[in-house]
Amino acid sequence: EVQLVESGGGLVQPGGSLRLSCAASGFTFSSYAMSWVRQAPGKGLEWVSTISGNGDDTYYADSVKGRFTISRDNSKHTLYLQMNSLRAEDTAVYYCAKDGNVLVPSWFDPWGQGSLVTVSS
């Protein structure tokens, strides 16, 4: 069974940093791109970032480009999202998701349980 378990969320002040992790199991991790998708409270879904299976290619939403960094450790079956210069508008539940192919974003399935990031003073 494919499982994705996020960790690392919490309360952080504006301008601060946080790193999310997503531990994967139940599939050949390096054979799939992985993505982060977020959902602000009461709002819809927003794609944040995707990394290819071997980690060579990364893609970002304009809203986070230059502030967030996606990475992966295929030996540990773990996906990361380093978030710097956080803003109030980054407050959201962050989901990691397995992508449908190895290289670029396609469909997201399955999703982790989500990790809440709150940016507030």
Add this chain to the structure above:
Amino acid sequence: DIQMTQSPSSLSASVGDRVTITCQASQDISNYLNWYQQKPGKAPKLLIYDASNLETGVPSRFSGSGSGTDFTFTISSLQPEDIATYYCQQYDNLPPGFGQGTKLEIK
């Protein structure tokens, strides 16, 4: 960026009803369109990929159709457990974008 417009934004229907949600892309996206179900407090779940392919394990009352710019998601006979918000998502171009969601309620 490609804009995805879902309609309606909310919908009330009775158990057993046929329910249809539409999703329109601002430009041709071929069949690169997916549908998700999100129940309150839960992560989204993929139901349909590539416009019309039913994800493994998803009940056959769910279906999708369309290509180009106009897509349809259908529940053939609404069940109480189908109460959720449904999202379409395109991946023809970066960034992959979602529709604003359709909240489905039981009448």
